[in-house]
Amino acid sequence: MAQRKNDGSKLFMTVLCMGAACSAIPISDLLDRASQRSDKLHSLSTTLTHDLDSHFPPIGRVIMPRPSMCHTSSLQTPSDKEQTLQVSESDLLSLARSLLHAWADPLVVLSASANTLPHPAQSTISNKILELQEHSKSLGDGLDILSGKMGPAAQTISSLPYSGGNDIGQDRISKLINFNFLLSCFRRDSHKIDSFLKVLRCRATKSLPETC
Amino acid sequence: MMKKVVEVIPLLLLLFFTTHATGKRYGPPEKPALTRCRSPEKETFTCWWEPGSDGGLPTTHALYYRKESSETVYECPDYHTAGENSCFFNKNDTSIWVNYNITVVATNALGRAFSDPVDIDVVYIVKPNPPEKLMVTVMEDKGWPFLRVSWEPPHKADTRSGWITLIYELRVKLEEENDWEMHLAGQQKMFNIFSLRSGGKYLVEVRCKPDHGFWSEWSSTSYIKVPDYFHREKSVWILITVFSTFIFLIITWLLHMNSHSLKHCILPPVPGPKIKGFDERLLKNGKSDDVFSALVVPNFPRASPSNYEDLLVEYLEVYVPEEQERILEESKDLHDGCLKSEISRSDSDSGRGSCDSHTLLMDKCGEAKEKERQADRESGRILTETQRHQKGWKEEAFTYAHAMVSPDMSGGRVKTWPSVFSPLPQYSSSPLDKQSSLKMAKQHSLSTSSFLTQPGNSPKEALGTSYWDSCLSNKQPHLLQPQTQVHRELQARSDVNISSVEHKRATEYVEVQRVNKEDMVLLQPVVSGCGRMEGMHKGEDYSKREDYSKVKGLDSDNRLLLQREVLEGDRCPCVDQEMTGDSCTSSTVCTTQKPTACIYTAMPVQEEMALAVNGYVDTATMGALPTC
Numbered sequence: 091m092a093q094r095k096n097d098g099s100k101l102f103m104t105v106l107c108m109g110a111a112c113s114a115i116p117i118s119d120l121l122d123r124a125s126q127r128s129d130k131l132h133s134l135s136t137t138l139t140h141d142l143d144s145h146f147p148p149i150g151r152v153i154m155p156r157p158s159m160c161h162t163s164s165l166q167t168p169s170d171k172e173q174t175l176q177v178s179e180s181d182l183l184s185l186a187r188s189l190l191h192a193w194a195d196p197l198v199v200l201s202a203s204a205n206t207l208p209h210p211a212q213s214t215i216s217n218k219i220l221e222l223q224e225h226s227k228s229l230g231d232g233l234d235i236l237s238g239k240m241g242p243a244a245q246t247i248s249s250l251p252y253s254g255g256n257d258i259g260q261d262r263i264s265k266l267i268n269f270n271f272l273l274s275c276f277r278r279d280s281h282k283i284d285s286f287l288k289v290l291r292c293r294a295t296k297s298l299p300e301t302c
Numbered sequence: 303m304m305k306k307v308v309e310v311i312p313l314l315l316l317l318f319f320t321t322h323a324t325g326k327r328y329g330p331p332e333k334p335a336l337t338r339c340r341s342p343e344k345e346t347f348t349c350w351w352e353p354g355s356d357g358g359l360p361t362t363h364a365l366y367y368r369k370e371s372s373e374t375v376y377e378c379p380d381y382h383t384a385g386e387n388s389c390f391f392n393k394n395d396t397s398i399w400v401n402y403n404i405t406v407v408a409t410n411a412l413g414r415a416f417s418d419p420v421d422i423d424v425v426y427i428v429k430p431n432p433p434e435k436l437m438v439t440v441m442e443d444k445g446w447p448f449l450r451v452s453w454e455p456p457h458k459a460d461t462r463s464g465w466i467t468l469i470y471e472l473r474v475k476l477e478e479e480n481d482w483e484m485h486l487a488g489q490q491k492m493f494n495i496f497s498l499r500s501g502g503k504y505l506v507e508v509r510c511k512p513d514h515g516f517w518s519e520w521s522s523t524s525y526i527k528v529p530d531y532f533h534r535e536k537s538v539w540i541l542i543t544v545f546s547t548f549i550f551l552i553i554t555w556l557l558h559m560n561s562h563s564l565k566h567c568i569l570p571p572v573p574g575p576k577i578k579g580f581d582e583r584l585l586k587n588g589k590s591d592d593v594f595s596a597l598v599v600p601n602f603p604r605a606s607p608s609n610y611e612d613l614l615v616e617y618l619e620v621y622v623p624e625e626q627e628r629i630l631e632e633s634k635d636l637h638d639g640c641l642k643s644e645i646s647r648s649d650s651d652s653g654r655g656s657c658d659s660h661t662l663l664m665d666k667c668g669e670a671k672e673k674e675r676q677a678d679r680e681s682g683r684i685l686t687e688t689q690r691h692q693k694g695w696k697e698e699a700f701t702y703a704h705a706m707v708s709p710d711m712s713g714g715r716v717k718t719w720p721s722v723f724s725p726l727p728q729y730s731s732s733p734l735d736k737q738s739s740l741k742m743a744k745q746h747s748l749s750t751s752s753f754l755t756q757p758g759n760s761p762k763e764a765l766g767t768s769y770w771d772s773c774l775s776n777k778q779p780h781l782l783q784p785q786t787q788v789h790r791e792l793q794a795r796s797d798v799n800i801s802s803v804e805h806k807r808a809t810e811y812v813e814v815q816r817v818n819k820e821d822m823v824l825l826q827p828v829v830s831g832c833g834r835m836e837g838m839h840k841g842e843d844y845s846k847r848e849d850y851s852k853v854k855g856l857d858s859d860n861r862l863l864l865q866r867e868v869l870e871g872d873r874c875p876c877v878d879q880e881m882t883g884d885s886c887t888s889s890t891v892c893t894t895q896k897p898t899a900c901i902y903t904a905m906p907v908q909e910e911m912a913l914a915v916n917g918y919v920d921t922a923t924m925g926a927l928p929t930c
Contacts (some may be wrong), residue, residue, distance in 0.1 A: 170398055171345050172393075175463055205778060288513075289463060302463070
């Protein structure tokens with residue numbers, strides 16, 4: 091229901107913004123809104139991780155898969171500040187959009203497995219996963235609008251398919267471990283998105299020394 | 303070779319014993335522990351570890367790290383920048399969004415110790431330096447001071463490019479206080495603090511935090527002293543209070559000065575009783591007799607109202623020549639004092655009787671009667687009237703004379719004595735005093751004569767008939783200009799008995815029309831018929847007069863017999879009437895020259911008054927219907 095409402099509103103906004111009227115809203119404002127969304131997204135993932143770590147089996151840390159095994163690791167992203175600042179705006183936006191797009195399916199898997207997660211804070215986690223999905227969706231829509239204003243390079247989205255399937259594990263340990271692993275990957279990617287958008291925001295608002 | 307071994311062995315033994323002697327054990331170092339790793343600007347980071355026991359031997363620590371995507375182990379590039387037991391990673395060695403697996407190894411002569419590995423991602427360990435250049439100034443806003451705090455972000459943090467987004471927080475407290483007042487400032491680098499204490503010394507500190515990181519340490523404290531400011535509001539109130547007090551005192555003094563006059567204005571004194579001759583002091587003394595005796599006006603009220611003259615309210619004061627004076631004097635003793643009439647129009651305080659319709663009659667009948675009088679004033683006719691009247695005494699005809707006096711007499715106030723005759727049934731049942739009746743007749747004749755002797759009277763303006771309720775008999779109207787001749791005639795007739803009805807002697811009343819200029823009372827005999835009241839209603843010439851009809855007598859059935867008079871000789875005998883009946887019947891033919899003659903019904907007459915009434919019934923009170 092809320093998703094439908096969100097879809098409706100987003101569709102309306104998309105239609106509205108696709109027209110010339112959208113040019114009335116400056117990019118800086120759009121980026122501001124997007125960066126706020128991404129900030130919220132990352133905060134949510136961070137709290138989720140903390141909630142999960144409260145009752146995580148110690149052995150899980152040992153056998154945790156490496157972060158390099160995230161399905162989005164193939165995407166080449168800047169690894170330090172200089173590199174990041176050298177990337178063009180449209181590339182940055184494209185990276186952000188690619189990352190976000192890559193997580194559409196895994197979030198569904200996460201939300202599905204959250205219902206049966208053998209964790210004491212399962213309900214909280216499940217609700218937050220749902221929130222995560224909403225924010226991710228709205229951010230994706232907003233970025234799509236932004237990409238329309240920033241050139242064709244921003245339109246390209248690298249495909250990062252998720253190959254993990256719908257099943258995150260059979261036993262409790264593996265479930266938890268896989269859930270944790272997925273969530274960690276998402277946390278990092280959300281941070282990347284947030285950082286990219288904030289860099290873009292400051293680049294667009296050169297006349298506002300207050301925020302940048 | 304043997305010699306060398308022999309040389310070393312004592313050394314070893316010495317070393318062994320020395321060690322044993324001190325009690326110290328050498329061993330491999332304990333496992334160090336990585337305490338924390340921090341990055342101040344998301345570009346570099348530093349890790350600190352805590353070394354364990356070194357095992358008595360000098361131990362060295364080494365930090366080795368491995369990045370997530372490769373197996374290459376690197377050692378810490380910088381052990382000194384960040385201090386003891388630290389490892390500083392510079393920008394070249396720092397990669398973000400990369401997991402670092404860091405291990406610290408403690409090594410000594412006897413062994414090694416590995417710390418637990420720690421996985422860190424630089425972006426998650428950001429803790430910026432505290433903000434710099436904290437400045438606090440006192441500023442004023444409409445007389446009220448406030449603190450303006452401003453600062454700079456830490457110089458290392460690159461907020462300009464958006465690499466790091468910082469939010470700030472500051473805290474304020476008074477020097478003597480213990481609790482800080484926290485204020486979240488967001489991303490701004492300036493903040494205002496209000497509600498300051500005058501003359502207080504404040505401490506201000508600020509810190510910052512990246513969007514997804516740790517709070518920095520508090521900056522260095524900045525001290526500020528708020529100057530003493532005068533409470534403007536209080537001063538205004540003090541001034542107002544002083545002024546109001548001053549004004550209040552002045553008003554109080556003024557009121558006190560004018561208290562007396564104010565009292566009169568607001569609370570006027572209640573007027574006390576003002577009675578002439580009333581002395582309050584006598585009241586206080588308690589002697590009521592004295593008090594009330596003072597009120598007594600001498601000669602009031604009159605002790606004996608025996609003299610009817612005194613009861614008269616008005617007197618007809620007329621200037622008459624010597625002749626008239628004599629006549630007036632003679633007629634004075636006939637006066638009685640119950641009738642009153644209003645003659646002078648100018649007299650407002652006249653003692654009008656109940657039957658006084660002076661004004662009414664004057665207005666209505668004046669002109670008509672004037673004509674009549676004119677017509678009747680021919681001497682012959684008058685004489686005839688007089689003679690008839692004289693005869694009428696035998697004819698048992700009573701007419702009532704209405705003395706009318708013109709109000710515009712030149713003699714001043716005109717006052718008339720009440721009529722001579724008293725037809726009202728106030729008299730006792732005893733027959734009228736002959737004397738009085740004689741007098742009445744005399745007067746009547748006088749009045750008649752006076753009328754007769756006035757042949758050519760000019761009409762007066764407004765005339766009115768004034769009716770006199772004669773309650774007493776001995777009043778006579780002033781005869782303004784009676785002739786001596788007539789007077790003598792009257793004297794001659796004074797012996798006529800006209801007192802009772804049986805005698806059938808009736809004094810006739812002459813209607814006084816007016817008083818002309820020469821102060822003459824003009825009379826007019828009521829000859830046109832029986833007293834008629836209905837005539838009045840019919841608007842006749844003689845209408846609107848209250849006529850009295852002659853009562854012939856009472857029959858055995860207590861019926862009032864009235865007599866009708868006919869004009870010009872025609873007579874109708876009295877007609878029996880029912881006392882209570884409204885209709886009048888006549889047994890005899892009654893022809894009247896003038897259609898106005900009517901017989902009125904008799905009102906219920908009291909038996910005792912049947913005969914006492916000297917034959918006159920006030921037709922005005924009767925509601926008879928004309929039948930003629």
